[in-house]
Amino acid sequence: EDQVTQSPEALRLQEGESSSLNCSYTVSGLRGLFWYRQDPGKGPEFLFTLYSAGEEKEKERLKATLTKKESFLHITAPKPEDSATYLCAVQVGPGSQGNLIFGKGTKLSVKP
Amino acid sequence: DAGITQSPRHKVTETGTPVTLRCHQTENHRYMYWYRQDPGHGLRLIHYSYGVKDTDKGEVSDGYSVSRSKTEDFLLTLESATSSQTSVYFCAISESPRPPGYNEQFFGPGTRLTVL
Secondary structure (H helix, E strand, C coil), X not given: CCEEXXXXXXXXXXXXXXXXXXXXXXXXXEEEEEEEEECCCCCCXXXXXXCCCCCEEEECCEEEEECCCEEEEEECCCCHHHCEEEEEEXXXXXXXXXXXXXCCCEEEEEEC | CCCEEEECCEEEECCCCCEEEEEEECCCCCEEEEEEEECCCEEEEEEEEXXXXXXXXXXXXXXXEEEEEECCEEEEEECCCCHHHCXXXXXXXXXXXXXXXXXXXXXXXXXXXXXX
């Protein structure tokens, strides 16, 4: 069974304290791994797509990496505005119509 | 931001009544999806559409039906609402399921539904 697990469930950081969020997956035929940010009361906001092991992508203070079994979202020198829930999702195939399997998310709080 | 709107944004209804949620997009994307988000479960796929009048079931489709008569609109109907369908519902769109570069999904703002 395809499965996505995110850890930790919640993470509290001080402003400027770098850390990483983990997304581990057991799927057949990975077609892409996606990271989203979700603020309270809003829809998920797309951040990154990773397609193959060794791939990395960066956006401001965020950097996403991918191995054959997991992905990390590294947050460098976070600010309070980075507080949100970060969701990881995988798309599997072949024959997939694009359906995503989501993890339960990591709730990040950054205190000033 | 992707041009996706959902209506209504909030709805309270009673058990046994039919409810229809609407998703409207201005991106002309072929693929549209309905998810529900519940505490402790994350986002789960209800139904999806891969073209006008082409739809299929997702992981949690029981008690739901969908219709897509135009590219821009995807409707989710709860035929007879139950309290277990109290949730936040999100619509998503994508150009294509084929990587790379086209299979990202973009989400709408959500509809909070309460069934009493």
